[in-house]
Amino acid sequence: TTMCSNKRGALIVVEGVDRSGKSTQCKKLVEALEQANFPAKLMTFPDRTTLTGKLIDDYLKNKDCKLNDQAIHLLFSANRWENVEKMKSLINCGVTLVIDRYSYSGIAFSAVKKVMNLDWCKQPENGLPKPDLVFLLTISLEEMLTRPGFGNERYENMSFQNNVANMYNSLCSDKDNWVKINAAGSIEEVHKKLVDISLNTIREVESLPLKSLYF
Ligand code: NYM
Ligand code: MG
Numbered sequence: 056t057t058m059c060s061n062k063r064g065a066l067i068v069v070e071g072v073d074r075s076g077k078s079t080q081c082k083k084l085v086e087a088l089e090q091a092n093f094p095a096k097l098m099t100f101p102d103r104t105t106l107t108g109k110l111i112d113d114y115l116k117n118k119d120c121k122l123n124d125q126a127i128h129l130l131f132s133a134n135r136w137e138n139v140e141k142m143k144s145l146i147n148c149g150v151t152l153v154i155d156r157y158s159y160s161g162i163a164f165s166a167v168k169k170v171m172n173l174d175w176c177k178q179p180e181n182g183l184p185k186p187d188l189v190f191l192l193t194i195s196l197e198e199m200l201t202r203p204g205f206g207n208e209r210y211e212n213m214s215f216q217n218n219v220a221n222m223y224n225s226l227c228s229d230k231d232n233w234v235k236i237n238a239a240g241s242i243e244e245v246h247k248k249l250v251d252i253s254l255n256t257i258r259e260v261e262s263l264p265l266k267s268l269y270f
Contacts, residue, residue, distance in 0.1 A: 060149025062261035064094065066142070066184055067253055068157040070223060071192030072216045074202040075238045080192065080249055081155045083242070087250045088151055093257055096145060099155040100135055107134045115208045128165040132179035135161070142184055146265055151257055158183060158268060163222040164210060177270035185266040188256040190249060191227050192238035193220070 067084075069077045081097055088095035103112045107130050113120045114127050122130070135158065145152060158180035166176045194202070196217055205211035210219075227233045236248055 059147065060094075062149050063263075063265060064146045064149050064151035065187045065253070065257045065260050066146060066152050066154070066265065067256065068154045068159070068186040068189045069192065069249075070156060070159045070189060071238060072194070072199070072220050072223070073205060073211055074199065074216075075192040075194050076242065076245065077155050077192055079242060080190075080238075080245060081153050083246045084249050084253060085153050087246070088153070088253065088257070091250075091254065093151055093254070094149055095151040095153060097153050097155065098138070098142070100157055100160065101131060102134055102138060105134065105137055107137065115210075117207075117209055124165065124168055124170045128161065128171065128176060129179055131161045131165075132158075135180075135183055139184065143265065146184070151253075153253075154186075157186060157189075159189065159223065159226055163219045163226060167215065167218040167222050174270075181267075181269050183268045185268040187232060187260045187265075188253065189227075189230070189233045190252075191223055191233055191235045192245070193223075193235055194238050196220075198239045 069081050069084075071077050078099075081099075085095045085097045101111045102108045110120070110122070111127070111130055111134060114122050114130075142152060161180060162173070162176045165171060166173045199213065199216065210216070227235065234252055236245060238245055
């Protein structure tokens with residue numbers, strides 16, 4: 056067994072619509088934290104490498120896949136649950152996790168379909184590790200239009216993404232661990248903000264217990 060640090064790492068989540076720059080920023084953030092001597096690791100949801108991840112990948116790629124809205128919602132959630140032990144052991148060993156999408160993507164992308172109500176969408180997320188910090192990368196509808204095109208996956212269209220943006224905003228209101236970042240700035244500008252705020256959070260939570268998410 057490896058030696059564990061007596062300080063825990065932070066759980067940092069980056070959310071935002073498709074094309075808001077999450078993946079770029081998550082990678083740069085992990086590199087910057089490591090360079091500042093804080094062990095850090097990138098995680099991505101959906102994790103397409105697991106059993107549930109393969110079903111999710113088929114669904115998103117519109118392969119012949121008969122999953123209804125409830126079933127795919129629960130699979131996205133299960134895809135997080137199957138990673139809980141790994142997440143907790145890394146965090147408790149002092150590694151800061153930077154996660155590209157988490158429960159809020161799960162809730163927002165499902166709730167905008169108007170098939171299941173918001174409360175139903177939140178329930179399967181209850182009890183997952185609670186993020187210490189959630190960055191919401193925001194871009195205006197105009198800015199969204201200037202970014203290179205969406206791919207061919209399900210949900211990758213303007214009207215759906217705009218509804219998701221509004222849903223993120225309502226999930227974000229009155230949450231003190233959320234920070235909205237205007238993602239229209241340059242990659243470096245946005246990056247610098249994420250690093251500064253993350254370093255503060257890492258120091259703040261290092262001797263506090265990791266909490267569980269409850270909606
Ligand atoms: N997505 C992602 C969901 O609908 N529910 C979830 O729980 C998660 C984590 O999957 N359009 C959607 C949002 C994205 C799509 O994600 C694939 P990515 O980050 O584009 O690979
Ligand atoms: Mg995508």
